Amino acid sequence: MPDYSTYSDERLALSLKKDGQAAFTEIYNRYWKQMLAIAWNHCKDSTVSKDIVHDVFISLWEKRHLTDIQNLPAFLAGSIKLSIYHYYQKEQRRAALANKNIEFELFTNDEHKLDARFLQLYIDSIVEELPEKCRIVFRYSREIGMKNSEIAIQMQISEKGVEANLTRALKIIRGGLKKYGILALTSILLYRSLL
Known part of the structure; x- marks a missing residue:
């Protein structure tokens, strides 16, 4: 049996x-x-933390055939943070139901920063699962800031190929955001950042 620790x-x-x-x-x-x-x-909260870590590792095992992981620590950390984000969403809904007659502001500055951070982590987790060429084009474009012509030279593909892969990546990311109802949150965060 191989020594997996190495x-x-x-x-x-x-x-x-x-x-x-x-x-x-x-x-x-x-x-x-x-x-x-x-x-x-x-x-x-140690109990919630343990539950979240447990759930993330169970999910990793259950989805092992479906996921291409390029960066294991980043993937796990993103999954943990996304699970915490979902936990907070559930807690907010419970609090809203419990206090439906009490008005409160949904986003304070701290919550706004936390939501923005979790949103970025969620987008990163979607990017991590993009097809390889789309992922590389997206990262060159959005994370490094390369121009399409530079990406085309770097990847040895046409500029139209770069545009097609970037369009595909953005479509998948938008689909992922819609799937989890985060598109509305994105709009709110963008609007608040412009104020």
Whole structure:
């Protein structure tokens, strides 16, 4: 049996995709404490933090065939933060139901910053799952700020190919945002940032 503790993250992710239960165990042993710290740092509740980390690792195992992970720690951290975001959404809905006769402001400055951070992490998790060429074009364009002509030279494709991949990436990201009802939140955050 191979010694998975010597494997790189990339090799572990590939082994996991091939039903590598031992690879999954190594990923869990390597990252659970770090993920628990991230979860606790955001919600300050040890029970909720443990539940979120548990759910993320279960989801990682269940979706191992469907996900191409390029950066294991970033993928796990993004999943943790997205789960916390969903936890906060549920808690907000519960609070709204419990206090339906009490008016309160939905977004304070701190909540606004937190929502913006979680939104960015959610978008990053969508980008992580884009087809390889779309992901690379998107990152060159949006994260590095390269022009389409520069990307075309770098990737050895036509500028039209760059535009097509960028259009496809943006369409997938918009679809992901609509799927989780985050498009409205994006509009609110954009509007507030312009004030």
